[in-house]
Amino acid sequence: MSDQKEKPSTLASGDMSDPPHICIIGAGISGLRAADVLLQKGYKVTILEARDRIGGRICQSDKLGYTVDIGPNWIASCFLSTSLHATGDKHPIRDLAIETNTSLHHWNNKQNIFTSDGKLLPAEKSAELSTLLWDIIEEAFAYSAKNGKSIPETASLYDFIESTVKEKLPDRLEDQKLILSMSEMWGAYVGHPVTRQSLRFSWMEECCGGDETFIETTYEAILDRIAKLPREKADIRLGSRVMKVVTPTDRFSGAIKVATMKAEVVECDEIICTVPLGCLQEVKERGFYPRLPQKICDAMDNISIGRLEKVYITFPSAFWTVNQEDNFAGYTNWLSPKYAPDTNPECWPQEIWNLAAFSPENRRPTLLFYLYGDCSRHIVKLTFDRSTEERHAALDAFFRPYYSLLPNFSADDENCKPKAILSTEWQMDDLAGYGSYCNFQVGIKDADEDVKTIRHGVPERRLWFAGEHTAPFEELGTAAGAYMSGEAVALRIFDEYLAEKERY
Template structure:
């Protein structure tokens, strides 16, 4: 009797070699699949490797599942938890007393937590036009009653402080949907930073794919042709060079912004519900500016007690460079453990401000890039303790800035968010997350993550893992 013919391993194409794609490949390899990864860049790593020096924040709810935190611990990557101190400068440039800054900040975050709870409990009845700012403005009046000057000033301060919500989602708080604010609840967790780089974490994530998958770099996908039914044919992928490949399954891990701009790449067209989801979910425009000085002059004499972050509210004193009074926020990277400290402040900018800054320096030579950014940010860092005009220690050595919204492969933005007017954000996420298994097409990425980790690196990792597991389970059932 002839031996039965050995069944070949199913072959899966993963489009995109970021966190979600690499994790998906790892899971598939563990289940015996052949995996080919197409990556449009000349390197793997996606958005995780677009940070200057790799520095990036990491939020998590204490006690919750967080694979990136767990990988950081496993790889001895140092983590930093910020102290509870903060500096808040008013619109006139005056530093608020610490007690008042702490009290108002606590009040604001209590209101935001209430908004999350209210959103989740009453979302069905909340108007689509309602914003998170609307909720905050109403609660501020309730929690700071009275018509005296102090009450009015405190209400104004809390309202201005709420604008910094944009540094979490990439758009102003007035555009954040209240109806679906609960989908942003991960932003309420403990704030942590990786003190060094993602290098060790990334090595752990990427090693299985590097060892077991075929990775093709500079391979830009332009067309994906899906069968009308699973059993009718395989799924084909066409690249920019006109090469055509066939696979048993394809997993798209490209950013949401890329999907929005490349819907026509899918033939036949994607189901209407998925197209709606891609259109309805927004992409944030969050950027970062790192300013490094010869020394951390702002911490001199303060040791470890300098605030973890500093806010400049609606600055009215920089009308020549910031006439729109965009608020500013920094994280103090000199607060890291002694071996990892650096004399650097990290500005988070979002919305119109980030678009302005990115456009301002786009294509500029290094010297002009430095001059333009220093002119914009100096009104803020010059208010920090111990600043002296003309002092060498107070003149930046280097200024680095991200340009995500100018990067097509980053989806021309940062991460997904949910803006006023969206009708069924949870359904939109679920639709994209479900994908088209009947057409051998799947989606992964931070925009398809579990609700508690949407818009995060951990969410991207978890989404890749989930899709890999789903594909493996489907083949087990065959």
């Protein structure tokens, strides 16, 4: 212990007249949750947010004529959660959704699968193959968790699916091909093709396969609930983009200084950095002084960033549900389509969720496409910096070959012509780290240790990290994970002060 420290901090010693000052970079879900916990404990909190709003990736758009989330839509929980917060019937985001009367949707078990020639598979065949595929993915998670780092770094989740389906269906070559093609839907969970998903660390993606519900409205009420206390008691500074964080080399000598583009300098006792991983990868060399430990820099670079985008297409009415009501499949998948050579020569698969299946008060005549990898890059380049009319025309031309295969479509029917189209562009957003969420691709050696390294932070310099990339393993890459990471780091700071008090 340094002899420069003559007494414990004011909070640890019980003196609440001048509590420790915590600065949080980023007003996303992790930063807001950290602030909430710290404020409840009596700390002084300043939040520096580069955007002109709070929420980070949790945000909405009304460009369709009604409000939709352009960030997360889902509340996912893993197959076998070991988290304190997500065990049994407990799940922080789901619990907040219930508390705020946010409507949740459980999709029906029906799905439409179109072959690469545009033919609809029989419902029985779709159900059989889909069930088998998810069984294999669950086996992959279990295999990954059991064998861990004995699995070659170059092995992908696709490799496991391919070898396993051959064992399970040795004499059904066409069904093998179909399942392998269906497995490409995994890209919409992690933001990259299934062939790039590390088998060694597939167990760290298990949140993608558990009980999933979809928010019928938006995350607005949930965000408002998380932000309630920070809005009341924290000093939230919007439009304050951080340029430099200067920390002492130990826990006892001097204040942390945080410089912003507004020429502000905020002094604080502890700092929590909750910016997205992609942002950290960009600024890790120049944004911190002294320089971050090499181990943390390497860990940040080792983890990949997803390229997930969404396209909402809304129509005058849900033509595909006419005479079918709620029996229409919640999910539709077009496998490696060969029938759109002009707009999709790479045969990127497409998938939608049917928002017309919601409860009557939230039902919308809208199809939600999820895109990833090269396809999402293509769509972003197709639409970026173009007029509304040009974007609409380009997106409709790209997606028409798929929605035109839905029931009751007629090119001459006005109800079958898109009324509005909304596409996301997270890959062009520097404050989102030019992407979506973390994932673990083939070639990564020690993903679990990389996450632990970032999660641990540099507490000896009073520098902490939070965000979906530091979440418990079973909730990495999720809104729940971001929330839990903010809570965890706030409690670690509180425990540090309690331990300091005990030392004195």
